[in-house]
Amino acid sequence: MVWQTKKIVRVKDLGEKQEVKTNSKTEEPKGVGLEEIKSFYDEKTSRLEKPASGIRIWMFVLFFIAALVGGFMANFFILTQESIKIPFVGEIRLKEFFPTRELTLVTEKNITVTSDLRLSDLSTRLKSQIMNIYETKEKKEGDNIFDQVYLTKEAISQAGVLTSDGWLMSAGDLGDGNKYVAVSNENKIFAIEKIVKDPLTGLNFLKVEAKNLPVINFMSGEEKIIQGEQVFSFDHSDNLFTDIVSSSSGSRINKKEDLIRSTDYFSEELILEKDYSKGEFLGSFIFGLDGLCLGIKTKERIVPYPQFERAIKSILEKKEISRNYLGLKYLRIEELAGQEFKDAEKGVIIYGDPEKSSPAEASGIKSGDVITRVDSTPLGEGVNLTEIVQKKKAGEEIRLFILRDGQETEVKVNIRSQK
Structure with missing residues (x-):
């Protein structure tokens, strides 16, 4: 093995240089082992220690500040937005991940009050879409100012604004022949000119003379009300x-x-x-x-x-309300605990004979028949026969698949409209 000797510069603790000269010519070392070579390269005095750079520290500080500012802005954006739209991804509804924005106040008496800010904003807006219904107070001789005041405890019912030109909906028991008024959240009084009753739900649709009223927004027919909501x-x-x-x-x-x-x-x-x-x-x-x-x-x-979506559309389009009529009463098999039915596990059992002169009677349906399907829709838990019938158009023909004496029969029925 050939060993090449070099000039080595050592740096002492006091900063002095010491030059160590070695033989410059190439010679064959004698007795040099691996341990000596390792010791030569590991010698501490052959290392030069450099002071830490201040640039790295400043870069870390700037990065930390930028992260804090970015996090604050993102948090503020999330808490003030209902949803965001991201290209190629679509709309993300933030309220599903952050359902409430809460403000917590601690009073002097250490009472903690938590308020959902979204709920507070909504309540202010929604109150303007609701009125109270009262019997009209006729002015009489000798009445004082308080006799003409409508107190909230005297309200018959609430009414929601359906249209900006004055169609309202109420669940109050409004008798025929009586005069009523609707009082807004701003204490404006509107005389009720017309009342249309919905026989299916018992709701009343009222008409007042008005313009630019704020209206209630309803859920869509495709949406579902969720248990626990x-x-x-x-x-x-x-x-x-x-x-x-x-x-x-x-x-x-x-x-x-x-x-x-x-x-x-x-x-x-x-x-x-x-x-x-x-x-x-x-x-x-x-x-x-x-x-x-x-x-x-x-x-x-x-x-x-x-259940009243159809009635709203009918009153706004036709100014009257009608309902679909079939003339059947029934029991839902899944609600009859303790009973076993060999013909079907799901569906409805016709209870009693169909009403006289009804579409069901004309089709030949009998008491005890089991309806398992309406058109292509199987009946069972979560599938409501009444809802299916009421969503059809008046005059539309539907097919009922019936089990009678163990045999399946298809029966066609024309739905009739009834006011």
């Missing part, structure tokens, strides 16, 4: 109440007769956790956190929007 409503005094959906289309079965359904009116309801049977909630509208109306409180139940 947070909702809110107002009483007649505009107090806000929050609640949770227990069932989007449930039924309160307290006696055997409650199991009997009809193709001509709805019995399912929107069930919430709290009790809204008090009079100050009559006609109250149920809203989701997106501000869309999901239902309305009547005297007996909370009617979900899909």
Whole structure:
């Protein structure tokens, strides 16, 4: 092995240079082993220590500040937006990931108050879309100023604004021949000129003379009310109440007769956790956190929007209300606990004979028949026969697939319109 000697410069602690001269000619070293070579390269004095660069520190500081500013701006954007649109991705609804924007205040008495800012914004806007209904107070001789004042505790019902030109919807029990007024959130009084009743849901559609009224927005027919969804409503005094959906289309079965359904009116309801049977909630509208109306409180139940969607379209287009008529009463097999049916596990059983002169009677349907399908739609849990019938057009023919004595039969029925 040939060993090439070189000139080595050492740096002492005091900064002095010491030059070590070696033989410059090439010679064959004697007795040089691996340990000596390793020791030569590992010698500490052969290293030059450089001071740390200040540029790296400043770069780290600037990066940290930029990250803080970016995070703050992103957080502010998320908390103030309902949704964002990203190219090639589509719209992302932020409220699904950040459902509430809350402001927490601690008072002097250490009482913590948490308020959903979105709910506060919504309530201000929605109150302008709701009025209270009162019996008209006729001015009499000797009345003082208070005799003409409409107090919220005297309200018969609430009414929601359907159109800017004065169509309203109410769940109040408005008798024929009486005069009524609608009072807005701004205490403007509107005389009710016309009342149209919906026989299917019991709702009233009212007409007042008005312009540029703020209107209620409803959920779409394709959307579903979700169990566990947070909702809110107002009483007649505009107090806000929050609640949770227990069932989007449930039924309160307290006696055997409650199991009997009809193709001509709805019995399912929107069930919430709290009790809204008090009079100050009559006609109250149920809203989701997106501000869309999901239902309305009547005297007996909370009617979900899909049940009166058709009535709203009818009153706005034709200025009258009609309903589809089939003339059948039935029981849902999945609700008959303890009963076994050898012919079908799902579907509905016709209860009693069809009504006289009804489309169902004309088609030959009999008591005890089991309807398993309507057209191509199987009946079962989550599929409502009444809802299917009421969504059809008047005069439309539907096919009912019936089990009778173990044999399946197809029956055609023409739906009739009835006012």
